[in-house]
Amino acid sequence: MYALKVENLKAYYITSLYGIERKVRAVDNVSFQVMENEILGIAGESGCGKSTLLKTLIGLIKPPLSVIGGEIYYKYDGKEVNILKSSSDLKELKWKVFSYVPQGSMNVLNPTRKIIKTFEDVIKVHLNVTNNDEIRNMVGEHLKSLGLPLEVLNSFPHQLSGGMRQRVTIALATILKPKVIITDEATTALDVVVQRGVIQLLKRIQSEFKNSIIMVTHDMGVHANMADRIIIMYAGKLVEIGSAKDIFKNPLHPYTRYLIESLPKIGDKTIRRSVPGAPPSLLNPPSGCRFHPRCPYAMNECKEMVPDLIEVEKGHKVACFLHGKEVEKV
Amino acid sequence: MNLLKRYIIPRLIQYFIVIFIGVTVVFLVPRFTPLDPVVTVLNRMTSYGAQYLDPSAIEKLKETMMELYGLKGSIWEQYLNFWKRLFKGDFGPSLSIFPTPVISIIANSLPWTAGLLVVVAILSWIIGNILGGIAGYYADRRWSKVMSIVAMSIYPIPYYIMALVLLILFAYIFPIFPMVGGYSIGLTPSFSLEFIFNVIKHAFLPALSLILIGIGWWFLSMRSLTSTIVAEDFVTYAEVMGIPSRKILFQYVMRNGLLPQITNLALQIGGIFSGSLITETVFSYPGLGQLLYMAINNGDFNLIMGIAVLSIIGIATSALLIDLLYPLFDPRVRYR
Numbered sequence: 001m002y003a004l005k006v007e008n009l010k011a012y013y014i015t016s017l018y019g020i021e022r023k024v025r026a027v028d029n030v031s032f033q034v035m036e037n038e039i040l041g042i043a044g045e046s047g048c049g050k051s052t053l054l055k056t057l058i059g060l061i062k063p064p065l066s067v068i069g070g071e072i073y074y075k076y077d078g079k080e081v082n083i084l085k086s087s088s089d090l091k092e093l094k095w096k097v098f099s100y101v102p103q104g105s106m107n108v109l110n111p112t113r114k115i116i117k118t119f120e121d122v123i124k125v126h127l128n129v130t131n132n133d134e135i136r137n138m139v140g141e142h143l144k145s146l147g148l149p150l151e152v153l154n155s156f157p158h159q160l161s162g163g164m165r166q167r168v169t170i171a172l173a174t175i176l177k178p179k180v181i182i183t184d185e186a187t188t189a190l191d192v193v194v195q196r197g198v199i200q201l202l203k204r205i206q207s208e209f210k211n212s213i214i215m216v217t218h219d220m221g222v223h224a225n226m227a228d229r230i231i232i233m234y235a236g237k238l239v240e241i242g243s244a245k246d247i248f249k250n251p252l253h254p255y256t257r258y259l260i261e262s263l264p265k266i267g268d269k270t271i272r273r274s275v276p277g278a279p280p281s282l283l284n285p286p287s288g289c290r291f292h293p294r295c296p297y298a299m300n301e302c303k304e305m306v307p308d309l310i311e312v313e314k315g316h317k318v319a320c321f322l323h324g325k326e327v328e329k330v
Numbered sequence: 331m332n333l334l335k336r337y338i339i340p341r342l343i344q345y346f347i348v349i350f351i352g353v354t355v356v357f358l359v360p361r362f363t364p365l366d367p368v369v370t371v372l373n374r375m376t377s378y379g380a381q382y383l384d385p386s387a388i389e390k391l392k393e394t395m396m397e398l399y400g401l402k403g404s405i406w407e408q409y410l411n412f413w414k415r416l417f418k419g420d421f422g423p424s425l426s427i428f429p430t431p432v433i434s435i436i437a438n439s440l441p442w443t444a445g446l447l448v449v450v451a452i453l454s455w456i457i458g459n460i461l462g463g464i465a466g467y468y469a470d471r472r473w474s475k476v477m478s479i480v481a482m483s484i485y486p487i488p489y490y491i492m493a494l495v496l497l498i499l500f501a502y503i504f505p506i507f508p509m510v511g512g513y514s515i516g517l518t519p520s521f522s523l524e525f526i527f528n529v530i531k532h533a534f535l536p537a538l539s540l541i542l543i544g545i546g547w548w549f550l551s552m553r554s555l556t557s558t559i560v561a562e563d564f565v566t567y568a569e570v571m572g573i574p575s576r577k578i579l580f581q582y583v584m585r586n587g588l589l590p591q592i593t594n595l596a597l598q599i600g601g602i603f604s605g606s607l608i609t610e611t612v613f614s615y616p617g618l619g620q621l622l623y624m625a626i627n628n629g630d631f632n633l634i635m636g637i638a639v640l641s642i643i644g645i646a647t648s649a650l651l652i653d654l655l656y657p658l659f660d661p662r663v664r665y666r
Contacts, residue, residue: 058570059570060566060569060570091572094570094571094572095571095572099571100567100570102563102566102567102570106563107562107563107564108563108564108566108567109564109567110564110568110581110582110585110586111564111586111661111662112585112586112589112659112660112661112662113581113585117581118568121568121571121573121577121581122571122572122573125571125572125573125574126572156661156662158661158662172571
């Protein structure tokens with residue numbers, strides 16, 4: 001059973017300067033599903049559209065970002081709800097069905113209010129609880145279950161360390177026990193010890209509440225540690241999806257192979273190679289397969305046609321002409 | 331205790347140093363001007379027909395005046411004397427309205443100025459900031475753009491033109507409000523309802539002219555402050571969390587945007603002790619601005635010094651107050 005289903009999602013940044021329209025195709029025809037009770041990792045270089053994808057998933061679609069096409073369905077009360085269709089549905093789903101831990105949680109807490117006030121705001125909006133004592137008890141219990149000190153509630157954000165702020169944000173995102181937790185670089189900008197704490201916290205929440213986590217990070221080590229399945233994105237497209245084991249043991253797409261090969265391995269002293277070249281501009285992406293200018297196996301058809309995502313093994317899909325000849329239908 | 335030692339006492343010391351330096355400068359500046367007030371008065375007396383005074387009488391007169399004006403002795407003695415008198419609230423007699431003490435002249439004008447300008451400062455601060463915050467938060471709405479255009483066209487109007495236009499419109503063409511004065515001639519100041527109503531009626535146009543300009547300024551500055559705060563992560567996150575936009579506007583955006591505005595308000599309130607010359611002139615409103623203008627014209631050193639010292643104390647005190655109260659508004663400066 002899926003908790004979130006994305007179909008043919010296209011989200012572009014459209015700006016117009018002196019009448020010249022520019023389209024940045026940050027998310028281009030992406031489809032995938034997030035199952036219940038799984039951790040899905042999304043990996044890719046900077047600027048490949050990971051954060052844009054997440055923004056659309058949480059309904060944070062503000063100009064210049066606009067969704068050109070596609071659907072995003074969440075499971076809510078046994079029904080499928082498309083958040084792109086109605087904003088009142090989106091409002092209803094927020095925090096109860098999905099929540100979000102943003103990139104760089106350093107500045108996401110209001111600097112002039114105590115932490116408890118933000119919890120109060122969230123709970124009052126979504127649960128119709130108005131009694132502050134009741135809310136305090138509820139939040140206190142939640143923090144206790146996450147192993148966070150209760151003192152943070154009466155603190156201001158600047159009085160907390162970076163790691164604690166990140167954990168408070170995670171507590172804030174999980175207070176209503178949402179089905180899907182979407183985290184964007186939740187461990188970036190933290191030192192490795194704190195990173196470990198945050199990862200463990202997320203894992204604990206997941207095993208306790210049995211919800212799904214979508215985890216964006218470009219740290220492949222975190223993916224290896226956490227994710228059940230991994231999505232590899234390249235230049236706004238989904239190029240490979242599979243279980244974490246398949247992705248690490250048997251990467252199919254040349255890009256994924258580069259990513260995995262660049263990781264250090266114990267006992268292997270050969271020099272690690274990175275992907276040659278640089279990611280393409282999404283303003284004017286290459287024709288055909290977007291990876292072909294950097295791909296060592298590029299064939300003629302790669303330059304002209306866009307490969308479709310096909311299932312090679314069970315649950316392991318790849319979009320590459322090396323593995324199948326299907327052309328993407330637009 | 332720690333709070334007192336690390337936060338309050340250093341600021342109190344700073345406060346007294348500022349006042350000390352300010353008052354010293356006020357004491358020194360008139361003494362470095364080439365005008366000699368005693369000679370000025372003597373000349374005036376001679377031109378009024380006192381040519382036939384005995385030279386020894388003139389000498390005596392001079393000495394008495396020197397003492398009255400605090401000009402007797404070396405500059406150090408004068409300085410010490412000046413402070414001694416200051417602590418007693420004595421700025422000496424006014425030279426132009428001799429021999430009324432400066433302090434009572436100021437006491438006559440101060441309520442008018444303070445009453446008008448404090449009300450104006452607070453009203454225009456509240457209205458301007460709320461409107462500016464709303465307009466900055468909903469920056470892409472049509473009404474927000476209209477409001478910005480209105481504020482941008484009101485704010486640059488030279489104040490005296492605005493004041494004159496209001497006066498001509500509402501006191502001459504449509505005589506709704508009185509033209510001159512703080513209250514109608516023939517009324518005696520009292521706390522009766524009639525008198526208070528009369529005062530408000532007289533103060534309405536001066537207040538309106540100041541408030542219009544004030545709102546323009548607060549609106550524009552708050553709107554630009556807000557537009558940067560709206561882009562902050564915590565505002566975006568509050569939106570993602572689904573918190574109602576009214577709450578985001580007041581608790582997240584304005585609460586942070588108002589911090590610098592509070593400082594500005596305090597400084598503005600401190601500054602009212604120098605009066606508002608143009609308002610008082612256009613509307614013939616009794617107040618410190620006109621008083622200061624008259625004092626400068628007449629070389630009335632004692633009166634100038636009195637107003638200047640009051641103004642220094644006013645600004646320093648409100649700066650001190652805001653410094654002490656600021657941690658209540660911004661938790662990040664607490665106990666630092």
